[in-house]
Amino acid sequence: DAIRYFRDCLELGKQVPALLLLDINMPVNNGFDVLHWLRGHDAFKSVVVFMISVSDAPSDRSKAQELGAQGFLSKYPSTQTLEEILDLLTLPPYVEKKWSGLPSTESHLRRNFNRL
Secondary structure (H helix, E strand, O other): OHHHHHHHHHHHOOOOOOEEEEEOOOOOOOHHHHHHHHHOOHHHOOOEEEEEEOOOOHHHHHHHHHOOOOEEEEOOOOHHHHHHHHHHHOOHHHHHOOOOOOHHHHHHHHHOOOOO
8 A cells, every 4th residue: 555655654754755656557546546645745745756557548647747747657668768757857956956846847847748
């Protein structure tokens, strides 16, 4: 249960990840439910989340974006695509402003949401 895992992270004071690849189809809670839960907690608002799924339905992409995902990947992403994501996350604005809302990098990720 992914939500229970992240709740335990909060309660135990564990470090929050910088990046999550979150599958839409998971047992117990689907990825959309988990993303909704994450975005409802301050500790997880700055985590960059890419949804991943075998589905490439426009409705899934829209829902992911509405819930605050920075991107959507169809299974199985290429190594090049994953490298592009990591490159975006290591841009100076992200590194310098990692915990302050990611203004410039977040807008760059949003512009590239449907490309990735």
